[in-house]
Amino acid sequence: MLFDLDGVLVDSHHAQLAALAGFATSALGHRVTVADLPAGAATTPREQTLTELGYTGAIDQDGWAAATATATLTVEVFPFVADALAALRAADVATGIVTLRSRQRVEWLLPPGVLDLIDVVVCYEDAAPKPAPDGLLLALDKLGVAPGDAVFIGDMESDMHAARAAGVTPIGSAWGFSDPATLTRAGAVVVLPHTDDLAGTLLSLTGAGRRGT
Numbered sequence: 001m002l003f004d005l006d007g008v009l010v011d012s013h014h015a016q017l018a019a020l021a022g023f024a025t026s027a028l029g030h031r032v033t034v035a036d037l038p039a040g041a042a043t044t045p046r047e048q049t050l051t052e053l054g055y056t057g058a059i060d061q062d063g064w065a066a067a068t069a070t071a072t073l074t075v076e077v078f079p080f081v082a083d084a085l086a087a088l089r090a091a092d093v094a095t096g097i098v099t100l101r102s103r104q105r106v107e108w109l110l111p112p113g114v115l116d117l118i119d120v121v122v123c124y125e126d127a128a129p130k131p132a133p134d135g136l137l138l139a140l141d142k143l144g145v146a147p148g149d150a151v152f153i154g155d156m157e158s159d160m161h162a163a164r165a166a167g168v169t170p171i172g173s174a175w176g177f178s179d180p181a182t183l184t185r186a187g188a189v190v191v192l193p194h195t196d197d198l199a200g201t202l203l204s205l206t207g208a209g210r211r212g213t
């Protein structure tokens with residue numbers, strides 16, 4: 001069972017906007033708040049957003065990292081995630097994360113106790129980015145799971161497209177960055193509502209973990 005990170009396991013929407021606003025404030029030399037950002041900034045390439053704000057210089061990586069680190073400290077793991085991952089492990093279901101974040105950022109976002117419940121983490125530096133299927137296929141290869149036996153839970157169109165391309169069942173999260181209709185159009189077989197029993201829902205959908213029947 002594979003998961004996207006942002007908008008699926010961690011509630012990072014506001015933090016992404018805060019990092020952009022913080023970097024823009026520093027780069028432009030005047031106050032830029034989250035409310036000043038163009039619509040859709042959390043899902044738009046940062047270069048494009050910064051250009052729209054009037055900043056056309058190079059992105060200083062140290063400055064970007066500082067803005068991101070500060071904003072990231074406000075990020076919470078969704079409340080149902082730790083229980084869900086523990087239940088999946090108890091049911092002997094292999095788990096992985098496939099994210100566009102770098103490995104360093106994953107460690108900023110996820111507390112060690114949650115990270116320990118994930119069997120494999122595929123990051124930005126490991127494979128061609130989604131919507132290419134490479135990251136999902138790499139994770140499944142490491143887990144020894146066939147694509148046809150896997151699901152990928154994501155919150156962006158690119159997640160659904162990557163799953164389709166990998167031969168993995170695409171499942172949408174309704175608690176992430178995109179609305180359910182967008183995910184359905186992009187190929188999600190189901191878009192899960194916000195749930196306190198994520199593991200139970202996933203296990204009943206996939207049949208995974210039903211042993212001895």
Ligand SMILES: [Mg+2]
Pocket residue numbers: 004005006007008154155156176177
């Ligand atoms: Mg996401």
